[in-house]
Amino acid sequence: MAVTEQFLELAANGVVYSSIIVLCSIGLSLIYSISGFANFAHGDTMTVGAYATLVAFGAIGGIGFSVLSLPLGFFLAVVIGIAITAVVALVTERIVYKPLQIGSLGLLITSIGIAFIYRALIQVGFSAGTYRYELEALRPIDALVQYGIRVTEHDVAIVISTIVLVVGLHILLQHTDLGRKMRATADNPDLARASGIRTRNVELWTWTIGAGLAGAGGAFLGLFNQLVPRMGFNELLIIFAAVILGGIGSVYGAMLGGFLIGMIVEMTPILSTVGIPIGSEYGAAIAFVIMVLVLLVRPEGIAGQAVGGEGG
C-alpha cells in the first residue's frame, strides 16, 4: 500500500517536472536542428525566462480573475517572460553566434561563455538569493490527497500549460507554413533555399520558439520550485540526457525523452522504498547513466536518425 501511494505521489510529481523538462528539451533540440551545435546556454536561457517572468509579474501584479489559483496577471507575466527570453536569445544569436566562423565545437564552447554571462547578469541584478513569485502558497488539492497524490493547483496549471504549448507547437510544425518551413530547413537547408524559403528568417523563428519554450520552462520551474541564478544550469544535464535519449535534433524525440527522463528523475525515491539503496539525490546521476548507456548502445537516440557517429 505504502509503495503504491508513494508511487502515485512521485508519478504525479514526475508529470509536473517532466512537463518542464519537455519544454526545455524541445527548445534545445530545435536549436540544435537548425544551428547544428549543442547550446550549453540553454539552461541559463530558462533562468532568464524565470526572472523575466518574476519582473513582469511584479510589474503587472495579480490582476484579473484566477485560473487554478493563478491570476490572469501571472499568465500575462509568463507570456512577457517568454517574449523577453526570445528577444534575449535572438540578440545573442545575432551579435554573438552568427558572426563566428569557428564550426560547431567553437559555437558550443562560446555558448558556455554566454551561459555565464546570462547568469552573472542575473546574479548582479537579483543577488544570489532565492525568490518566489508573489503568489500564496497552496495546499495540495484535497480531492487527490486521498489517493496519495499531493499536487497543487499550480502544478496542474504547469501541466496544462505545457500541454497547450506542446500541442500548439505540434500544430505549428505540422499544419502551418512556418512549421513546414522549419522542418524543411532543418532537413535540408540548401534545398530549402532552392525552394525559395528565406532560411535566415526560419532560423530566427526557430531560435525564437526554442528560446521561448525554454523561457516558459524556466517560468514554470520557478513556480514548481523557486528562483535561483543557477536554476537553469542545474537542469542542463537532465535536459541533455533527455535530448540525447530522444535523439538530438528531433523535436518529437525530445518530447518523449524529456517525459521519460523527467519521470525517472522524480521517481528515483521509489528505488530505496523497494530496497535498492539509491537515494533521491541521485536522480540526475541516473539520468546521466541513462544518457551514457544511450550513447553506448544507440547514439542516434530513440527517434533520431544517425547523426554521424564515426564508427570504429
Add this chain to the structure above:
Amino acid sequence: MTKAEQAVAGIVAAVAIALLLAMLGGVLSPTYFLFLFGLGGMYALMSLGLNAQWGFTGLINFSVAAFFGLGAYGAAIMTASNSPLAGGFNPIFGLALALALAAVVAVAIGIPTLRLRADYLAIATLGLAEVIRMVILNEGDYTAGSQGLRGIPSFFEGWPILSAFPETMPGLEIEIIPGQAVVLGTSFWRQLLNVSLMLAFLGTAFFVLRRAHRAPWGRVLRTIRSDEDLAKALGKNTYWYKMQAFVLGSLIMALAGVFYAHLNLFVNPGDLDPITTFYVWVAVMLGGAGSNRGALLGGFVVVAIREGPRFVGDVPVFALDPGPLRLLLIGLLIVLVMRFRPQGVLPPQRELIWPTAIDDDNRTTPKMGVREAKTDGEMQGSTDVSTEQSGGGDSDE
C-alpha cells in the same frame, strides 16, 4: 619573438615588478603572494592537463573540476584526520589513490564517448562532473559529505628534514623601506614548501607534455585534432590515442587536486564547483590551444581573474559581488577569445619535431607561426586548379 610574445613578456615582467614592489612596500604579504603563486601553479597544472586533451587532441572535457576533485579527495581520504575510510596514511598513498581514481574514471567515460562525435564527449563530461560532485556530497560514509575532510597534513609530513622545515627555519625580518618591515615566519616557509611541491608537479607535467608534444606521439594527436580520418588512413589507432590523451590529461588534473588538498589542508564538495572547469578552459583558450607555455600563462591569468574581483569589490565604483563578477569575466573572456583570437595569445610557433633529431640551424620558426596561417593556400596560383571540388565529384562521395 612574435609581437604577441613580446607583449606577453612585457606584461609578465611588469606584473612581476609590481608584485615585488607591493611586497617590499608591505602591501602584499610574501606569504599570501606565495599562496597566490601556488594557486596559479595549480591552475597552470590543470591547464596543462586540458591542453593535452583539447589543445593537442581536440577532446572537449567539461569535467576538469571533477578530476581535480577526484585528486583532492583521493589525497584527502588517505590522509585526513576525519577521513571515514583510511585517514592518516602517508600522503604518497593519497597521491597514488588520486591518480588511480582519475585514471579509472577517465577510461570509464572515454569508452562510450571517444568513439562518437566530439560534442557528445562535451555533454557526457559535463554530466560526469555533476555526478562525481553529487557522489562526493552525498556519500558521507566515505567522503564525510558536506562537512568536508579536514586535518589533511602537509604533503611532506613524515618526510625527513622537510616535514620539520618550516619550524626549523628562523624567522626573518627584512626592512628595505624604513618602517615597512617584511616578516618571513613559519607560515612563509610552509608556503615556500608548498610552492616547491607545486613547482615539482608543474615541472614534471610540463617536461612530460613538452616531450610528448614534440614527439611522434604528439604529432599523431595533432593529426587527430586536425583531421581524424586522415590519421586513420595513415594507420593510427585514433581511438587508442584519444584515450591516452584523455587519461593523461585527467591524471594531470588530479595531480593539481592532490596539490590543492595539501595546500588548503581541507577539502569539501564545493571545491568541485564547475566554475573551476571553466577557469581552466579560459586559461587554455587564452594561452592558445596546443601551447604548453600558453597554458602556464593562462593558469596565472586565471588566478588574477579569480582573486582580482576580491580587491575590485572593495572599490565602491565596482561594488559588485566577486562571485558574479568572476562569472561575467569568464563568460566575456570565452566569448571574446572565440570571436577575436580563437588561436589564443601564445599559439605554438615552433615546428614540433623531436629536439635531438634535428640540428638547430635546420630548425625554423616560421615568422607568421604555422597556426596563424590562414588557408590562403592559393597564393601559388589559381591556375593550378581546374576541377570541381564538390560539384562534379562522384555522387556517392
Add this chain to the structure above:
Amino acid sequence: MSLLSSQVEVIPMSESGSDIEMQENSPVQSGTGRTGANLDKDDVVLSVTDLEKSFGALVATDQATFDVERGTITGLIGPNGAGKSTLFNLISGFYQPDAGSVTLNGNDITGTVPYKIVNNGLIRTFQTPRKLEGMTVREAMLVGPQNQPGESFHKLFTSPSTVAESERQNLAAVERILEEFEIDHLATQPATDISGGQMKLVELARAMLADPDILLLDEPVAGVNPTLANKLKDQIRRLNEQGTTFLLIEHDMNFIMSLADPIIVLDQGSVLTEGTPDEVRSDDRVADAYLGGGGG
C-alpha cells in the same frame, strides 16, 4: 566511333572482342559471374569479392569483384556515381560492407578498422587533400611512417635515444623523398600554405613513407595543373618500378590511360570490364556507360 553509332551498334558489339576474352578469363570463383574483371592473375595483392553496400535505397556497390595484381598500376574508372569512392572507402575500412569480402596479401580484412588495414600494407589517399593545420610540410610528412617508436608514449621516456634515432631516420627519409618529388623547398612551409597540387604531391610522398604494398589514390590529379600532373605521373611510375602496387581512381582519362594497365571499369556499383587502356577505350560498353545509350 561516334556517340550515335555506338548507340546503334550496341547490341552486336557487346558480344564481341574484349567480351569474349573476359569470359575466358572469368573463372567460376566469381560469386555471381557478373563481374567483367580478370580474375586470372598470378600474384594478387588485393582481392575484392562480391562486395555490396547500400545507402538507404541507393545501391552504391553491387557485387563488386576484382583482383589487383602485385606490381601493377591498376586504374579504376567509371562514370559519375559508379561507386568508385564508395569502393575505396569499403576497401580501406572507412565503410562497413553489407556483404562480400576484401582480401589483402592473403588476409581477410573485410570490415576491419582502417589502422589494421594499413598495418596489412594498404594506404589510401583522399580525393580532396587533407590539410594539417598547425604543421609544417615536413611535420605533416612525418605522420606517414608506420610503427614509429616515438608513437608509443612510454618509449618517449624509457628509450628516448631510440625515439631520437628513428625520428632522425624518418626526417632523413622525409627530406630524401621531398627531394625526389622536387618539393624540398616546401619542407618548412606551413602545410596549410601550399597549393592543392603541391598538397597532392605531399600526400603521395607521405603515403610512400608508410612503405605500403599497395597504394590507393583517389583522383591524384584532381585540381592539379598539367605540369604538376605530369610530375605526379612520373613519380607514380618511378615508385611503381620500385615495387609499389597502385590502384587509382581518376577522372582525367588521358592521365589514367597513359599510366595505368590494366584498367577496371566500374558501372552502377559493379565491374563492367577490365582490360588494357586500348581495349577499354575501344570497348563500346564502356563508351555506353560513360555516354549513355546502352541498356535501356
Add this chain to the structure above:
Amino acid sequence: MSETVIEIDGVDSGYGEVQVLFDLSMQLQRDEILCLIGPNGAGKSTVLKTVFGMLSPWTGSITYHGDEIGGMAPEDIVREGIGFVPQTDNVFGSLTIDENLRMGGVARNDDLKPVLSELYDRFPLLEEKRTEKARHLSGGQRQILALARALVMEPDVLLIDEPSAGLAPNTADEVFADVQKVNDMGAAIMMVEQNAVKGLDISDRGCVLDQGTVRFENDADALLDNDEVTELYLGG
C-alpha cells in the same frame, strides 16, 4: 524567332579559392532543352549552381530576360521564375510528398490548390503517396518528386542536375520523358546529364564542357555524331 532567356557571359566561378569555370559563355533559348555534357570535373554542375545563385560568379554576367541575376540569392532567383532540381538530396526526406510540394510553392502568394492538383494529375504516382514521407520513395520516385517540387512555381526556366543519376535505365527513361513533358508545357530547360546519349536525345541543343569552358556547342543531333566528344570522355 528564338528569344534568349538566360545569357551567361564570360563567367568565372568556383568553390572557395578553387576556380572551376573559366570565361564561360552560353545562352538558353526560350522553349528549348539545352543539355550540358562533358567529362567528370568539367564544371557542368557548377554552371547550374552559379546561375542559381548557390555560387556567385567571380567575374562576368548572368542575365535573365536581360536583367542581371548573377550573385542573387537562390531564394530570390526562385521568385524570378527559375527553378532548380539538384542531383542529390533533392527532396525533404522527413516531409511528406504533399509537404514537399508545398515547400516548392512557398514563394507563391496565391492559392496552391490548383497547381498542386494539376501536378497530382500529371504525376499520379505522387498523388498515390501524398501522405508518405519522401525518404521512403525509390530513387526514380524521388527524382519525379524533385521535379514536381520545382514545378510548383511554374517556372520559366528549370535547371536540372543529372536527372538520371543512380537510376536504373528504365526509370531514367521515365524521368527523361517527364522532363520532356515539362518542356512541352513551356519551360526552358538547362540540364546537366552524364548520360550524354540519352540527355541529348531529348534535347534541342547541347553544350560540351571541358575544363570549365564550352568546347563545342551545337544541335543535339550533330553532337551525337561528333567523334571528338567521345574522345573527350575517354581520352584520345
